[in-house]
Amino acid sequence: MAKITDVARHAGVSPSTVSYALSGKRPISDETKRRVEAAIRELGYRPHAGARALASSKSNVLALVVPLRTGIHVPVIMQFAVSVVTTARRYDHDVLLLTQEEGEEGLRRVADTALVDALILMDVQLHDPRLPLLRVLERPSVMIGFPASSEGLTCIDLDFKAAGEACVEHLAGLGHRVVALVGSPPEVYVRQTAFAQRVVEGFTAAADRHGLASSVHPCEAGPGAARRAAGRLLREQPALTGVVVHNEPLLEPLIDAFEQLGLRVPGDLSVTAICPDELAGSARVPVTSVALPSAEVGTRAVELLMRKLGGDPDVPESTLLAPRLTERASTARRQVS
Amino acid sequence: MAKITDVARHAGVSPSTVSYALSGKRPISDETKRRVEAAIRELGYRPHAGARALASSKSNVLALVVPLRTGIHVPVIMQFAVSVVTTARRYDHDVLLLTQEEGEEGLRRVADTALVDALILMDVQLHDPRLPLLRVLERPSVMIGFPASSEGLTCIDLDFKAAGEACVEHLAGLGHRVVALVGSPPEVYVRQTAFAQRVVEGFTAAADRHGLASSVHPCEAGPGAARRAAGRLLREQPALTGVVVHNEPLLEPLIDAFEQLGLRVPGDLSVTAICPDELAGSARVPVTSVALPSAEVGTRAVELLMRKLGGDPDVPESTLLAPRLTERASTARRQVS
DNA sequence: CTGAAAGCGCTAACAG
DNA sequence: CTGTTAGCGCTTTCAG
Numbered sequence: 001m002a003k004i005t006d007v008a009r010h011a012g013v014s015p016s017t018v019s020y021a022l023s024g025k026r027p028i029s030d031e032t033k034r035r036v037e038a039a040i041r042e043l044g045y046r047p048h049a050g051a052r053a054l055a056s057s058k059s060n061v062l063a064l065v066v067p068l069r070t071g072i073h074v075p076v077i078m079q080f081a082v083s084v085v086t087t088a089r090r091y092d093h094d095v096l097l098l099t100q101e102e103g104e105e106g107l108r109r110v111a112d113t114a115l116v117d118a119l120i121l122m123d124v125q126l127h128d129p130r131l132p133l134l135r136v137l138e139r140p141s142v143m144i145g146f147p148a149s150s151e152g153l154t155c156i157d158l159d160f161k162a163a164g165e166a167c168v169e170h171l172a173g174l175g176h177r178v179v180a181l182v183g184s185p186p187e188v189y190v191r192q193t194a195f196a197q198r199v200v201e202g203f204t205a206a207a208d209r210h211g212l213a214s215s216v217h218p219c220e221a222g223p224g225a226a227r228r229a230a231g232r233l234l235r236e237q238p239a240l241t242g243v244v245v246h247n248e249p250l251l252e253p254l255i256d257a258f259e260q261l262g263l264r265v266p267g268d269l270s271v272t273a274i275c276p277d278e279l280a281g282s283a284r285v286p287v288t289s290v291a292l293p294s295a296e297v298g299t300r301a302v303e304l305l306m307r308k309l310g311g312d313p314d315v316p317e318s319t320l321l322a323p324r325l326t327e328r329a330s331t332a333r334r335q336v337s
Numbered sequence: 338m339a340k341i342t343d344v345a346r347h348a349g350v351s352p353s354t355v356s357y358a359l360s361g362k363r364p365i366s367d368e369t370k371r372r373v374e375a376a377i378r379e380l381g382y383r384p385h386a387g388a389r390a391l392a393s394s395k396s397n398v399l400a401l402v403v404p405l406r407t408g409i410h411v412p413v414i415m416q417f418a419v420s421v422v423t424t425a426r427r428y429d430h431d432v433l434l435l436t437q438e439e440g441e442e443g444l445r446r447v448a449d450t451a452l453v454d455a456l457i458l459m460d461v462q463l464h465d466p467r468l469p470l471l472r473v474l475e476r477p478s479v480m481i482g483f484p485a486s487s488e489g490l491t492c493i494d495l496d497f498k499a500a501g502e503a504c505v506e507h508l509a510g511l512g513h514r515v516v517a518l519v520g521s522p523p524e525v526y527v528r529q530t531a532f533a534q535r536v537v538e539g540f541t542a543a544a545d546r547h548g549l550a551s552s553v554h555p556c557e558a559g560p561g562a563a564r565r566a567a568g569r570l571l572r573e574q575p576a577l578t579g580v581v582v583h584n585e586p587l588l589e590p591l592i593d594a595f596e597q598l599g600l601r602v603p604g605d606l607s608v609t610a611i612c613p614d615e616l617a618g619s620a621r622v623p624v625t626s627v628a629l630p631s632a633e634v635g636t637r638a639v640e641l642l643m644r645k646l647g648g649d650p651d652v653p654e655s656t657l658l659a660p661r662l663t664e665r666a667s668t669a670r671r672q673v674s
Numbered sequence: 675c676t677g678a679a680a681g682c683g684c685t686a687a688c689a690g
Numbered sequence: 691c692t693g694t695t696a697g698c699g700c701t702t703t704c705a706g
Binding site for chain 1 (some may be wrong): 338379381383384385386387388391396398401403405410411412414415418419422426431432433434435438439446447450452490509517560600621
Binding site for chain 2 (some may be wrong): 676682683684685
């Protein structure tokens with residue numbers, strides 16, 4: 001591999017000039033620049049990443065920590081990861097993949113060895129054990145999701161509360177008066193992942209505001225659970241006509257269960273969901289839904305990180321992405337019989 | 338951050354001794370080793386990755402190139418990626434995530450800048466444009482899947498031909514005499530991804546060997562396609578009692594379609610699949626299947642790469658993982674009426 | 675606008 | 691078994 005001194009000699013300039021021509025950190029005459037570029041091309045020169053990192057104390061690599069746990073829709077993680085990589089490349093950065101499994105030690109390792117310049121963490125819990133570490137680490141980070149206190153950290157996520165509200169408001173606007181939320185499995189609430197609770201808050205607040213009767217039902221996944229949930233909902237709220245589902249694997253089975261109980265969607269029952277668009281759109285009955293904007297979250301997370309790396313003093317601590325509801329075939333005006 | 342000279346001073350030894358204590362590349366007395374380790378611990382020392390890479394010309398990072406295209410079951414990619422990361426860590430390596438989108442230029446970049454020591458490529462095509470590059474690159478690589486000629490390259494994958502055979506043999510053993518293969522969408526064959534064709538070969542060969550009547554049907558995804566496929570199969574082979582499905586998204590809809598046509602699984606029709614175990618196991622009727630061993634492929638790929646990095650001269654060019662068929666509820670002995 | 679030269683922090687001969 | 695030292699290839703002062 002050619003090195004910078006080779007390029008310099010070939011172009012008849014000094015190594016520093018080559019470096020500056022490459023980084024643009026000081027003005028170079030057009031003539032010189034042209035010769036340097038020609039030399040680079042002719043020699044197929046590529047700066048050595050390690051040498052660069054050593055001299056500049058910047059690796060141009062971001063760490064991305066992905067969750068392993070089940071219960072998270074895998075395609076969403078993947079979409080997110082791809083969007084992080086793609087955006088990082090636009091800023092001339094690469095992405096190192098870490099698993100949650102590596103834990104705090106893993107974060108410390110890649111940060112302290114200067115393998116990465118900054119970190120992105122997915123699936124942050126309310127009292128995430130990594131939080132204290134992140135505050136201490138001398139590298140910037142962005143978290144997907146909100147812990148109990150985001151003081152001094154940078155977080156981004158869909159505004160789940162607003163998402164819950166948007167669903168209720170859509171149903172209220174269609175004349176529905178009795179609504180229910182079918183939520184994530186109880187373990188999700190126990191694990192204290194903030195977003196599930198935020199949906200409940202938004203759902204309840206909007207229902208109250210509009211004077212709707214409402215109830216909340218955490219639910220396991222699986223077709224059996226779906227049937228049981230559907231039965232219970234109708235028993236407890238016979239006048240139920242609007243349902244919000246925040247539980248990906250349960251969405252289709254639940255609709256099936258309702259239909260088997262003789263309710264037609266959306267004729268008798270309107271269903272909205274908070275889930276990835278692809279899932280809502282490809283259901284047997286396409287479901288009106290608030291999208292989980294994984295690609296956008298990924299892009300924005302990288303952008304936030306880049307601002308922090310650039311020394312921007314006023315990067316917002318929290319970024320809540322406004323929900324966008326897409327109407328599909330599963331919701332309709334309430335039938336007044 | 339403390340550096341190696343700090344540790345050396347603190348332990349009363351020379352920097353090289355610290356380095357050797359860390360790498361084990363030359364014998365160190367127990368006493369010295371103890372003092373070095375103590376110093377490291379007290380100072381919280383971490384070797385600088387860039388400096389290391391520069392001095393040793395080893396970054397201890399592997400590149401993993403993941404496909405973006407649709408038509409590949411996303412959870413499989415994710416499982417594979419996680420297994421690569423986990424195994425790489427066991428060998429003290431990290432993993433840089435690249436998308437297929439970056440193409441050859443991306444490979445060249447991470448290899449030539451010495452960002453990575455070696456590469457793992459997923460979703461290799463028969464005439465993959467990256468092949469010539471890989472042969473030229475001075476870094477070892479392992480590919481998941483087989484191109485037309487794997488001469489001089491290292492490839493690993495499930496033995497799809499044997500998988501096709503295993504399915505047919507299982508059906509034949511249960512007394513079935515007329516079988517069909519429902520394959521991947523035509524585009525997959527056009528794209529010349531080897532594995533789809535290998536399944537066909539194995540399926541056909543085994544059927545011929547056992548004297549079974551057989552046919553092959555490439556199929557699009559989607560419930561509509563499933564219904565059409567089911568209808569066509571039965572029309573063309575009214576005596577059909579055994580089906581092999583090599584098309585993840587079609588598996589469940591196809592079974593549904595058959596049942597709606599009045600055939601019961603496995604009473605009237607036995608179904609086997611080549612797909613991820615989780616998918617086969619969680620279907621409404623759990624499906625007898627040959628697993629797509631993504632985790633094992635990931636682990637083995639890393640192990641092969643490590644051998645190549647270690648200079649092992651006889652790393653096998655091709656590794657075919659033997660299929661393992663798991664019996665589930667979707668296959669049964671043919672009913673002789 | 676350009677050059678010279680001093681490191682960045684580590685590894686790996688070489689020397690003992 | 692341990693120490694000394696010369697780089698690895700680049701960036702970035704400092705000087706002009």
